[in-house]
Amino acid sequence: MKAPEQYDPSKPSNNNSVPPSMKKSANSPAIPAGTPTITQNHKRTAQAENKPFQWQFLLPKYWGIWLLFLVMLPLIYLPLRWQFWLGRKLGILIYKAAGSRRRDTLINLKLAFPEKPEAERELMAKQVFVNQGIGVFETLCAWFRPNIFTRTVSISGLQHIVNAQNEQRPVILLGAHYTMLDLGGLLCAQFFPVDCMYRTQNNPLLDWFIYNGRTNIFGKQISSRDMRSLVTSIKAGHVIWYSPDQDYGLKQGVMAPFFGVPAATITASRRMAKLGSKTHPPAVMALHTYRQTPDNLPRGKRPHYHLTITPELDNYPSRDEVADATRVNEILESLIRIDPTQWMWFHRRFKHGPNGRTDIYK
Numbered sequence: 001m002k003a004p005e006q007y008d009p010s011k012p013s014n015n016n017s018v019p020p021s022m023k024k025s026a027n028s029p030a031i032p033a034g035t036p037t038i039t040q041n042h043k044r045t046a047q048a049e050n051k052p053f054q055w056q057f058l059l060p061k062y063w064g065i066w067l068l069f070l071v072m073l074p075l076i077y078l079p080l081r082w083q084f085w086l087g088r089k090l091g092i093l094i095y096k097a098a099g100s101r102r103r104d105t106l107i108n109l110k111l112a113f114p115e116k117p118e119a120e121r122e123l124m125a126k127q128v129f130v131n132q133g134i135g136v137f138e139t140l141c142a143w144f145r146p147n148i149f150t151r152t153v154s155i156s157g158l159q160h161i162v163n164a165q166n167e168q169r170p171v172i173l174l175g176a177h178y179t180m181l182d183l184g185g186l187l188c189a190q191f192f193p194v195d196c197m198y199r200t201q202n203n204p205l206l207d208w209f210i211y212n213g214r215t216n217i218f219g220k221q222i223s224s225r226d227m228r229s230l231v232t233s234i235k236a237g238h239v240i241w242y243s244p245d246q247d248y249g250l251k252q253g254v255m256a257p258f259f260g261v262p263a264a265t266i267t268a269s270r271r272m273a274k275l276g277s278k279t280h281p282p283a284v285m286a287l288h289t290y291r292q293t294p295d296n297l298p299r300g301k302r303p304h305y306h307l308t309i310t311p312e313l314d315n316y317p318s319r320d321e322v323a324d325a326t327r328v329n330e331i332l333e334s335l336i337r338i339d340p341t342q343w344m345w346f347h348r349r350f351k352h353g354p355n356g357r358t359d360i361y362k
Helices: 060-077 080-097 099-112 118-144 158-166 181-189 204-214 227-235 268-272 321-336
Strands: 153-156 171-174 195-198 221-223 239-242 253-258 261-266 283-292 304-309
Touching: 060 080, 060 118, 060 204, 080 099, 080 118, 099 118, 118 181, 118 204, 118 283, 158 171, 158 283, 158 304, 171 268, 171 321, 181 204, 181 283, 181 304, 195 204, 221 227, 227 239, 239 268, 253 321, 261 321, 268 321, 283 321
Parallel strands: 153 304, 171 239, 171 283, 195 221, 195 239
Antiparallel strands: 253 261, 283 304
């Protein structure tokens, strides 16, 4: 079978650049010499508890999920290169089969990159699904085989977290929905303990799998509706990963440009930044995760990953919530542009306008 044509993020026409640290060998040290590390007193002291199993999960309506896991789990014990090959095939299959998701992706890319030819946007869309297919295997490995990712990651900007933590300040780490989402959390945990904010899944069994898979990655998982736990983590000075890059309407958000398109943007991060004490206010910074796959590595080399942490946002939050939302969107956009195809464009990012739902996805 002929390999599908792939979008190449290294082409000049994309205005992207591979982070310099990605040019290192996959065998390079995880932490460069001289890089500061989180002090001992900030290490996680307790293992998060799993959600209990429910007997209703054995009902026929959940058999499809069980079957999927029974098929996929044995495959994560294959070499990583083989898993990536399967992930690419899976991504292409989903791209062809998931008509509505493919259409939403193409609409999003047309809005965000109107200057690009349609053919290039189609290649980008296909690569988004390829990256997500790879991300399925990465996520399962992060849950069940985390040790295979040792010495496969480099990091820049770690000192920003270290400095804030050494000042006994909590950190609000603004992430995004990249296709290596849960693996990104695992890679961060190699350098610093981190709590995460999450939204409960509509399917109880899927939520059970995801939550329990993440207990070995994150120190604490905080429901987006559990304000008490969020306040507790902030007052305890933890690093908290929060992703403000999806469209949840304007009940708790404002309209702000994202890739030049007006988008409903949640403003929870600015409210979180106000929850700390006056003497130890939270430091807000952004996180980017980047995957360098075997496709663009020398033969025989393992995949390599890079984490980028931006400097702390100064004067944040300000008195202008629209300006704050615009600023956060600009930072996330600049990071996503490193390789746009590693972000989940199949979500309806622009489904709300100032007057409610739009019809752009119809």
